[in-house]
Amino acid sequence: MRKSRRLLFLPAAALGLLGLAGLAGQPVANAQAPTLNVDAGAGQDGNWTNLYLPSSVTVETGTTVQWTIKSGEVHSITFxxxxxxxxxxxxPSGGSIPDExxxxxxxxxxxxxxxxTFTAPGEYQYFCIIHPNMTGTVTVVDPGSAGAAGVDNNESAAARGAAEAYSASFEANANNAALLARPLQVTPKAGGQxxxxxxxxxxxxxxxxxxxYPSQLNLRAGDSVKFKNEVAVPHSAxxxxxxxxxxxxxxASKAGAAVDGTGFVHTGILLAIxxxxxxxxxxxxxxxxGTYQYAxxxxxxxxxxxxxxxxxAPLPPNTGSGIEAANRASMLGLSLVFGSVLLAMAASATVVVAARRS
Ligand SMILES: [Cu+2]
Structure with a gap:
């Protein structure tokens, strides 16, 4: 239930996506107010770690913490x-705590x-609105106070973040390996398909x-594919x-709809909750x-x-679920199409939110 409620946040999320895109390139540091960098997310090729890196930092009063999304998966920074x-x-980016x-x-x-920007000592917890286990802490101490010896700089924070990412990558890689190693599930149907x-x-x-899993699949004409989500992260084919x-x-298209390259076919959002x-x-x-690409x-x-x-025709062997580098490169064009759709979606959500406020 909790997951499905979180999905309702997404139209508002698109607003943030649009609004912040314009801020990404602006310089923020100045001599008076140090900036400490924290990463949100890590990983590659779709195998993402959902962590703030490092998960805890200690800063002096007046410090600005800057988070950067470092995975293909989206995240929030929410206090x-x-x-x-x-x-x-x-x-908007640039708020201050605990003033807000x-x-x-x-x-x-x-x-x-x-x-x-953190303007007063304290321990401030934050989280990602769609990843319940993704939490972080910013501890703020006054210069010269007892806690000041533990204040981070960008080197110490980056080193700890790298160590935490490395440690978490074992969990991500083990699950990816287990899914890649799973035997392909094939069910004979009446009529030989x-x-x-x-x-x-x-x-x-x-x-x-x-x-x-698998990202490359070989069929004969007349066969069917069951797209199945076993986790609580929403996906589609x-x-x-x-x-x-x-x-x-x-x-979603009609159940059992034909994929023949002639039109838009969509499973709808699938989710195991x-x-x-x-x-x-x-x-x-x-x-x-034919060859059919999807995302x-x-x-x-x-x-x-x-x-x-x-x-x-003789069926080419299905050789497991490995991601072929060449295949991924050929999908870039399709990814660009989806990217432009995401921007359109953000624009439409902005209109909706603006209308609601007026
Ligand atoms: Cu997905």
């Missing part, structure tokens, strides 16, 4: 010091930054795998460029020989290719 507002709106009791970047994209299963991603406490709308509202109305799997048919409507880096041979 709630008092009563949170009814709507989890984004607040609600400071929320909302979901911001890879490379975006968010600044908060087969139904294959593609697993949409993985998740551990501190990581998520935005990866199709989407063929063709989606309409410029909030991706959570793009309707204890909510019987939330679909976890969706079957699509592949009646025609998750929410995660442009999460791509796959399905190669369909003519009915009766």
């Amino acid at each position: 709630i010091l008092g009563q949170p507002p009814a709507e989890p709106v984004a607040t 009791t609600f400071v929320n970047s909302d979901l911001i994209p890879p490379g975006a930054t968010y600044d908060v 087969r139904e294959y299963t593609v697993i949409l991603g993985g998740e551990t406490k501190l990581s998520q795998q935005n990866i199709m 989407t063929f063709g460029a989606p309409p410029p709308a909030d991706p959570f509202t793009v309707p 204890p909510d019987p109305t939330s679909p976890t799997e969706f079957v699509l048919n592949f009646p025609k020989a 998750c409507i929410l995660h442009p880096e999460m791509t796959g290719t399905i190669t369909v041979s003519a009915a009766g």
Whole structure:
């Protein structure tokens, strides 16, 4: 239930995404106010660690902490010091704590930054609104006070962050390896066709795998594919460029719809949560020989290719779930399409929020 409620934050998240994109390149440091850098997220090729790195920092009063999103997965930097507002709106970068009791970047994209200046001693906790295990602490001490000996500089923070990322990468890599090693699930159907299963991603406490397992699949014409999500991170299998709308509202195709390269085919958002109305799997048919590329409507880096041979032709072997470097490069074009859709979505959400406020 908690996960599904969090999804409602996303339109507001898009506002943050748009608003902060313009701030990313501006210099923030000056001689009077030191800036300490903290990363949000780490990883590569869809195998993301969901952590603030380092998770705890100590700064002197007056320091600005700057967070940078370092994974393909989006994150927020959210401080709630008092009563949170009814709507989890984004607040602009550059706020100060404890002068403000609600400071929320909302979901911001890879490379975006968010600044908060700390003006009084204290221990301030923050979290990511979509990753429940992703939490951090900023401890603020006065210069010359007992705690001042533990104040971080960018070198100490980066070293600790790298160590924490390295440690967490074992969990992420182990889950990726386990998913890659899983035997391909194939179910014979009446008439000699087969139904294959593609697993949409993985998740551990501190990581998520935005990866199709397998990302390359070989079928014969007439076979079908069940796209199945076993985790609480929402994903889809989407063929063709989606309409410029909030991706959570793009309707699914009919169950069993044909992927033949002629139109937009979409599983809808699949999600494994204890909510019987939330679909976890969706079957699509592949009646025609060809090569079909697809991606998750929410995660442009999460791509796959399905190669369909003519009915009766010898089936090329499915060689496991490894990601082929060449295949990933060829998907870049599709990723760019999805990226522009994300921007369109952000723009439409801004209009909605503006209308609500007026
Ligand atoms: Cu996804």
